[in-house]
Amino acid sequence: xxxxxxxxxxxxxxxxxxxxxxxxxIVRALAxxxxxxxxxxxxxxxxxxxxxxxxxxxxxxxxxxxxxxAAPAKLVADATAITGRLDIxxxxxxxxxxxxxHSFTAANYRRLMDINVDxxxxxxxxxxxxxxxxKHGVILNIGSISGYIANIPQPxxxxxxxxxxxxxxxxxxxxxxxxxGIRANAIAPGYIETDMTAGGLSHPEWGPxxxxxxxxxxxGTPQDIGTAALYLCSDASRYVTGEVLVxxxxxxxx
Numbered sequence: 001x002x003x004x005x006x007x008x009x010x011x012x013x014x015x016x017x018x019x020x021x022x023x024x025x026i027v028r029a030l031a032x033x034x035x036x037x038x039x040x041x042x043x044x045x046x047x048x049x050x051x052x053x054x055x056x057x058x059x060x061x062x063x064x065x066x067x068x069x070a071a072p073a074k075l076v077a078d079a080t081a082i083t084g085r086l087d088i089x090x091x092x093x094x095x096x097x098x099x100x101x102h103s104f105t106a107a108n109y110r111r112l113m114d115i116n117v118d119x120x121x122x123x124x125x126x127x128x129x130x131x132x133x134x135k136h137g138v139i140l141n142i143g144s145i146s147g148y149i150a151n152i153p154q155p156x157x158x159x160x161x162x163x164x165x166x167x168x169x170x171x172x173x174x175x176x177x178x179x180x181g182i183r184a185n186a187i188a189p190g191y192i193e194t195d196m197t198a199g200g201l202s203h204p205e206w207g208p209x210x211x212x213x214x215x216x217x218x219x220g221t222p223q224d225i226g227t228a229a230l231y232l233c234s235d236a237s238r239y240v241t242g243e244v245l246v247x248x249x250x251x252x253x254x
Contacts, residue, residue: 005236009034012083013233014076016066016123017093019045021194022142025222026090029230031057035088038079040064042093066093066119067111076126085134088233089127091120091166092142096196101157109158116162117169124173128182136181138233142225143167143188145248153209154200163188167244174242183241185232190248192220215250 013030017023018039031037036058039049042065052059060082064075080086094116097108124139131137146156147163167186174184191197191210200206201219211219228247231237246252 002236005238006230006234007034008088008230008234011035011087011233012038012079012085013088013090014038014040014079014086014127015090015092016040016064016075016119017142019043019048021196022189022192022222022225023090023092024048025224025226026092026229027052027059027226028057029223029226030088030090030233031059033230033234035233036060036083038062038082040075040079040093042066066123067114069114069118069122072119072122073126076123076130080130086127086130086137087134088138088140089123089131090140090142090229090233091123093119094142094162096156097159098154098156099158100155104158112158112162116159117165120166121169124169124184128173128177131182132177132180134181137183139170139173139182139184140229140232141166141170141184141186143170143186143244145188145190145246145252147188147244148246149252152213154206170244171242178241183237185237185240185242186244187225187228187232188244188246188248189225190214190220190246190251192222192225194222210251213251213254214248215253218249220247220249 013035019041040062064071097112143166144163146160147167170186
């Protein structure tokens with residue numbers, strides 16, 4: 001049955017930035033499709049974990065601050081210690097930082113790259129160990145339309161550069177490890193209704209521009225990203241690798 005291809009029963013998934021927004025939307029989609037999801041975030045939210053478990057979903061939680069250079073490798077090791085395997089890695093943890101390039105501080109730039117790029121590289125690097133031993137695995141990185149376009153009206157060159165790096169990292173890993181049964185793809189969300197975008201969407205200048213440049217008359221939801229993530233992490237997309245799936249209501253077509 002075609003719908004069976006979207007099931008991930010028995011699979012173990014590790015999702016970073018998992019307790020809110022896009023990350024939580026991805027957790028729900030994978031867990032509802034049968035995966036055992038190891039959730040991670042910088043700030044624990046036990047109430048979120050309990051709500052998911054109360055709904056019959058199989059989830060565990062590991063705290064990790066992805067700004068810490070050692071965190072990605074430890075997180076992957078701890079997750080595989082719980083389950084004995086790792087089938088799916090979703091690198092969702094990230095930060096957004098706006099600011100003019102000429103005045104963007106070195107500290108803000110370093111933190112942005114540490115979390116958005118370096119931690120993603122390190123998590124992929126760590127996950128490739130168990131995935132290569134298993135001779136299969138799926139890596140899904142969360143990029144952004146900002147990796148393709150220069151957003152307006154807010155200035156954010158550093159953030160845009162970080163997400164473009166995630167896209168290229170994804171494609172390179174896909175090429176390098178396809179022969180070992182490992183797929184790597186990315187999702188590039190547009191403006192999604194989350195805590196991270198709430199300020200911008202309500203901003204009297206930014207919000208109207210974001211909406212007017214999006215052909216579909218709506219803002220995306222975490223579920224919109226979660227359902228796409230399920231496709232890319234399941235056998236429904238078994239012949240898809242090295243792709244960056246844009247989910248933006250049509251923003252980038254204008």
